Amino acid sequence: xxxVTQLGSHVSxxxxxxxxxxxxxxxxxxxxxxxxxxxPNQGLQLLLKYTSAATLVKGxxxxxxxxxKSETSFHLTKPSAHMSDAAEYFCAVSDKNTNAGKSTFGxxxxxxxxx
Amino acid sequence: xxxxIQSPRHEVTEMGQEVTLxxxxxxxxxxxxxxxxxxxxxxxxxxxxxxxxxxxxxxxPEDRFSAKMPNASFSTLKIQxxxxxxxxxxxxxxxxxxxxxxxxxxxxxxxxx
Numbered sequence: 001x002x003x004v005t006q007l008g009s010h011v012s013x014x015x016x017x018x019x020x021x022x023x024x025x026x027x028x029x030x031x032x033x034x035x036x037x038x039x040p041n042q043g044l045q046l047l048l049k050y051t052s053a054a055t056l057v058k059g060x061x062x063x064x065x066x067x068x069k070s071e072t073s074f075h076l077t078k079p080s081a082h083m084s085d086a087a088e089y090f091c092a093v094s095d096k097n098t099n100a101g102k103s104t105f106g107x108x109x110x111x112x113x114x115x
Numbered sequence: 116x117x118x119x120i121q122s123p124r125h126e127v128t129e130m131g132q133e134v135t136l137x138x139x140x141x142x143x144x145x146x147x148x149x150x151x152x153x154x155x156x157x158x159x160x161x162x163x164x165x166x167x168x169x170x171x172x173x174x175x176p177e178d179r180f181s182a183k184m185p186n187a188s189f190s191t192l193k194i195q196x197x198x199x200x201x202x203x204x205x206x207x208x209x210x211x212x213x214x215x216x217x218x219x220x221x222x223x224x225x226x227x228x
Contacts, residue, residue, distance in 0.1 A: 032215045043206055043219030051215055094215055105158045
């Protein structure tokens with residue numbers, strides 16, 4: 001069984017401030033981990049993914065995430081928030097051993113960026 | 116590539132009516148997923164297919180829901196009869212062989228009155 005927990009359903013930062021969105025996972029096998037972003041009235045868009053190569057993964061729009069096995073975490077960061085980053089962010093986990101397997105999504109974190 | 120295409124974008128129907136949602140995955144992708152999103156329950160996986168074969172339909176709420184994938188380029192999700200509690204945004208996503216992230220469609224916003 002696998003699951004993800006996103007700590008904080010709402011995060012608010014000022015424009016230019018550091019963005020930190022937290023995700024912890026649970027998996028009985030080595031995981032693949034993902035972050036997706038959803039803008040209003042749109043589908044989810046893949047931001048970045050960890051598939052057991054480098055533990056620090058860089059994605060689109062200046063976001064990055066670090067896989068920490070000892071902490072079972074995959075937190076998403078961006079050094080400087082932009083107004084356009086306001087959206088909902090989802091962490092997801094897949095079973096590494098099953099290429100055809102499904103992803104399990106977290107409950108999402110809504111990011112608000114204040115001017 | 117046009118991405119994952121869902122139709123219609125919005126659907127308003129009366130309780131008891133049949134609703135059919137449609138999805139065209141990205142060409143060459145061999146896995147297709149149907150999700151439902153609500154404020155109360157978040158993102159729920161309803162069913163997914165590999166190579167047009169249903170693999171896991173444990174998330175389908177009840178017999179009123181059915182999904183088909185007659186070929187690699189088309190899938191439908193049908194609700195019959197529809198109920199107000201089915202109101203949600205329904206997403207289709209596809210994934211290619213050897214890839215691990217999904218590509219989502221823009222969703223169908225279903226309102227059952």
